[in-house]
Amino acid sequence: MKAGSDEGSRREFLIRAARAGATLALAGTAGLALHDTSAPTGVTASTASGPPLPDWSLRDDGPRLAIITGRDRRRTLERSIDALGGIGRFIRPGDRVLLKPNAGFATPPDLCATTHPDLVGAMVRLCLGAGARSVIVTDNPVGDPATSFRLSGIAEAAEQAGATVVLPRESLFRSLSLPGSTLIRDWPILAEPFDGIDRVIGICPVKDHSRSGATMALKNWYGLLGGRRNLFHQRISEIIRDLAVMVRPTLVILDGTAVMRRNGPTGGALDDVEIRNTLIASLDQVAADAFGATLLGRVAGDLPWLGMASAAGMGTVDWESLKPRREAVD
Amino acid sequence: MRIVTVRRVSQIFFLGWFLWFCAVTTFGEGRFQVRGWPVNLFLELDPLPALATTLATGTLYAGMLWALATVALTVIVGRAFCGWICPFGTLHQAIGWMGRSFLRGDRARVNRPSQWQGVKYYLLAVLLASAAADLVRGSASPGARWPMTVQAAVAFGAVVLAYLALSRVVRSRGRAAAWSLALVVLWMLAGRVLPGDEVFASTDLVGWLSPIAFLTRGMDTVVLPLLDRTVGLFFSAPRHVQGGALLGILLAASLLANLAIPRFYCRFLCPSGALMGLLGRNSLWRVARTTPACSNCKACDADCEGACEPSGTIRTAECVLCMNCLPACKEGVITFRTRPSEAGERPLPDVSRRGVLLSLASGLALPPLLRLAGEAGASTPPALVRPPGALPEPEFLDRCLRCGQCMRICPTGVLQPAGIDTGVEALWTPVLNNRIGTSGCQPNCVACGFVCPTAAIRPFTLDEKLGRGDHHATGPLKMGCAFIDRGRCLPWAMGRPCIVCQENCPVSPKAIVLESWVETLREGPWDVAAIDDATVRLDGAPLRPGRVAGGDYLVAVVGTPEPGLRVRDNTADQVVLARPEDGALLAAGARVELRVRLHRPYIDPGRCTGCGVCEHECPVVGLRAVRITSENESRDPRRSMGRG
Structure with missing residues (x-):
């Protein structure tokens, strides 16, 4: 055997050994670098919660509650705004406004399970008329979102008046925590549409509600909750109080023109609806609901969440103390 | 323009329309929604569903009459539908064409006639026999x-x-x-x-295999839902599809098979192609060779889509009129004309008479076999909840094409393709799955009956669905009935207030009724240490702060029958009464317990329509505590739980 051949095989062996060594080194480094001595911990509380929603409430000395009687929602709405000092008090030119109706169910407007489209349209026009740059209308309905917005007439009314309807998509929800709340902790909230918003207006009907006694301005914010929010029904009064703390609107409009007296919150029959011809506009959403309860023949004591929201400093149950402006539109 | 170019233009034209109709089969009146588009046109043009439903039902429903146009075309020129119109065929051809690079040098070989091309004729015989089983029985009795x-x-x-x-x-x-x-x-x-119905029942299974139903199902339950989730363009809200993986794998397999053998599905499986092959036996025009002999270069076989051997004795029933052989022939001896080929013709591939008879017999035996478990009768699976307007199960199965159009148009996505858990026969027929979708069946919607091409879900009005107007006496259309699972229901089993189901029940008056119930908490009892107005201090084990807040909880003297005094809030050792004046009703030293006022749900089967909104909303997320099963469905009075 020639020496050259020996040398060749030695050389080949050394190259092979170097490659094997590199493979071992790579595998060893990767294995040690990625080595994990502790098991995965399973679900951990997320720390990525965003900040809570801003405070949009007005704290001037103007009147805080208007109660207007009349049949025509557009006219009672306009009168109520005038009674509170005019739309200019709430909307300034260039404002971005978010309107939160109750678009909960895929039912026609005359069943009054959802905010009446006339009212949505009129409110949008008032805002745009006062110079608002844009108006967003959004809600996370119980029923199929697209169908609910369409069938309730809210989508069409809002779009015709010049607003943008934002249907809830998964990407619009952010996981938020409300400080001090045991319920709203890392919970998906329809928060994205509120980004850059200057004014928030809640606009909803007065309805019977099986679990909470009534659903009005405070319970309307339930529509901002995402996820399997139904589990909050086990602690309904607390979630309503927490929602009142979480969302502090510029104004709430409570529509008692026709109220759902029973079978709430879905209704489903015209028999469930009673004509009361009353519209409430308020800067104090607790006071609005306290008065709204009377339209359902209920008192504040029947609705524990009113007292709890009041105790949390979110308004007064004693609506008469606000010296409401009471006017009638024939 | 070359004939092949004309054929390609035609294929692209019809594929474009087909895809457009798929895209706009969504609920609504928008530009990209269903409106008045004839979204079922291609399903209706396919002659096999038309023939099978006619055999099974005795009538040719509405738009299915379009099939006659295809029949006329086929009788005159042969399988032009396959080669020029069918969107599934176009996709197969396109993928086969893309796969040619895998087959270089072998193209003439993979496009030679195969004995397996007879399989689709046997499948056709099985499907038609099972659709005609009731008619055959009728001939006996x-x-x-x-x-x-x-x-x-x-x-x-x-x-x-x-x-x-x-x-x-x-x-x-x-x-x-x-x-x-x-x-x-x-x-x-x-x-x-022989007894009727149960044994020699007809069943219309053509939708499993007929090409347009196959592709429509693939689009509606796989492709579009995936696009909804990713691209989102002008489709529906994102939704899930039960069994979607299997449906997707089958669709993909049917398309990828073309990489191995072009037009795999058309050649071996498509029963509609087989039917049109038979219909075209006497076609007036046909692809033919003008001379008895040629140089036998087989260039014409290289791209033959139907594998019908134009170089030899052409199988006329297999020819899909792709016309690839016409320009391929260097000698110009292949043409499309009225006279048969000079090289001779064979009408069919190797299909044995014995095999056809065996297939027919198998087809007749299929319905009794499929119904051996009694799924369409005594043993209806409880989960087989059909959409409103669905015909009684045997008649439903005589018509349903499993095309998925109802599932696509359903605005909530609650209609889902059935798996085999509800019976093999019902595979891919529409059932309600209330856990999927954005809500249950919406009371004010009639979309599924509107779109169904065969009236398996018959058209119904809103008045009929809601039991209004002329339908007041018969009441609303019921799909089933809700049942409370008391072992899982929070108020029934776990002492927690809930009633989400009752609240969301869209029927008025509600079909879920409540009964008030007061239950003692397992914490306690305690002795009252002191009372200060509304604040009651308890002596004993501490409470979790807020444990009894909210107004659902009561404090009561042990042993008293009265429910107790309402509590508003609590700390570790104090409860705050909701009404301050109630404090006077308790005395220090009294032994008290805490109670919870619950509302327990009950179903009123007379009012429940089985819409499934309650099941969808139930906070018990796994196996829901309220569930819909098919009892009491309007379409079959025998499944009623009671009268009145």
Whole structure:
């Protein structure tokens, strides 16, 4: 055997050994670098919660509650705004406004399970008329979102008046925590549409509600909750109080023109609806609901969440103390 | 323009329309929504669903009449539908064309006729026989559905078939005739003995395999839902599809098979193609060779889509009129003309008479076999909750094409393709899955009945669905009934207030009614240490702060029958009463317990429509505490749980 051949095989062996060594080194480094001595911990509380929603409430000395009687929602709405000092008090030119109706169910407007489209349209026009740059209308309905917005007439009314309807998509929800709340902790909230918003207006009907006694301005914010929010029904009064703390609107409009007296919150029959011809506009959403309860023949004591929201400093149950402006539109 | 270019333009034109109709099959009045688009046109053009539903039901429903146009086209020129119109065929051809690079040098070989091309004729025989089973039974024991003349014709056909079969086995013609007559007499006697419906029921299974239904189902339950989730463009809200993976794998397999053998599905599986092959037997024009002999270069076979061997004795029923052979022939001896090929023709691939008879018999045996478990009768699976307007199960199965159009149009996505857990026969038919979708069946929606091409879900009005107007006396359409699972329901089993189901019930008056109930908490009892107005201080184990807040909880003296005093809030050792004046009703030293006021849900089966909104909303997220099953469905009075 020639020496050259020996040398060749030695050389080949050394190259092979170097490659094997590199493979071992790579595998060893990767294995040690990625080595994990502790098991995965399973679900951990997320720390990525965003900040809570801003405070949009007005704290001037103007009147805080208007109660207007009349049949025509557009006219009672306009009168109520005038009674509170005019739309200019709430909307300034260039404002971005978010309107939160109750678009909960895929039912026609005359069943009054959802905010009446006339009212949505009129409110949008008032805002745009006062110079608002844009108006967003959004809600996370119980029923199929697209169908609910369409069938309730809210989508069409809002779009015709010049607003943008934002249907809830998964990407619009952010996981938020409300400080001090045991319920709203890392919970998906329809928060994205509120980004850059200057004014928030809640606009909803007065309805019977099986679990909470009534659903009005405070319970309307339930529509901002995402996820399997139904589990909050086990602690309904607390979630309503927490929602009142979480969302502090510029104004709430409570529509008692026709109220759902029973079978709430879905209704489903015209028999469930009673004509009361009353519209409430308020800067104090607790006071609005306290008065709204009377339209359902209920008192504040029947609705524990009113007292709890009041105790949390979110308004007064004693609506008469606000010296409401009471006017009638024939 | 070359004929092949014209054919490609035609294919792209029809594929474009098909995809457009798929895209706009969504609920609504928008530009990209269903409006008045004839979204079922291609399903209706396919002659197989039309023939099978006609055999099964005795009528040719509405738009299915379009099938006659395809029949006319096929009778005159052969399988032009396959080569020029069918969107599934176009996709197969396109993928096969893309796969040519895998097959370089072998193209003529993979495009040679194969004995397996006969399979689709056997499949056709099975499907048509099972669709016609009730008609065949009618020929034995005349029923009301078919006129006597039709039944007599079927009986005569059965005699001829029996004779044809026996003439192969029995040598003497006279004896064969005697045997077949004896069989027919036996058949007539069997007709007296065999029970109707359950055994010799017809079932329309063509939707599993007929190409347009196959592709529409693939689009509606796989492609579009995936696009909704990713691209989102002008489709529906994102939704899930139960069994979507299997549906997707089958669609992908049917398309990828073209990489191995072009037009795999068309050649071996498509029963509609087989039917059109038979219809086109006497076509007036056909692809033909103008000379008895040629150089035998086989260039014409290289791109033959139908694998019908234009270089030799052409299989006319297999030719899909792709026309690739015309320009391929260097000698110019292949043409499209009225005279048959000079090289001879064979109408069909190798299809044996015995095989066809066996397939027909298998088809007749299929419905009784599929119904052995009684799923369409006594043993209806409880989860088989059909959409409103669905016909009674046997008639439903006579029509449903499993095309998925109802599932696509459903605005909440609650309609889902059934898996085999509800019976093999019901595979991919629409059922409600209330856990999927954005809500249950919406009370104010009639979309599924509006879109169904065969009226398996018949058209119904809102008045009928809600039991209004003329339908007041019959009441609303019911899909089933809700049942409370008391072992899982929070107020029933776990002492927690809930009633989400009752609240969301869209029926007025509500079909879920509540009964008030007061239950003692397992914490406690305590002695009252002190009372200060509304604040009651308790002596003993501490409470979790907020444990009894909210107004659902009560404090009561142990042993008293009265519910107790309402609590507003609590700290570790204090409870705050909701009404301050109630404090006077308790005395220090009294032994008290905490109670919870619950509302327990009950179902009123008279009012429940089975819409499933309660099941969808139930906070018990796994196996829901309120669930819909198919009892009480309007479409089958025998499944009613009671009268009145």
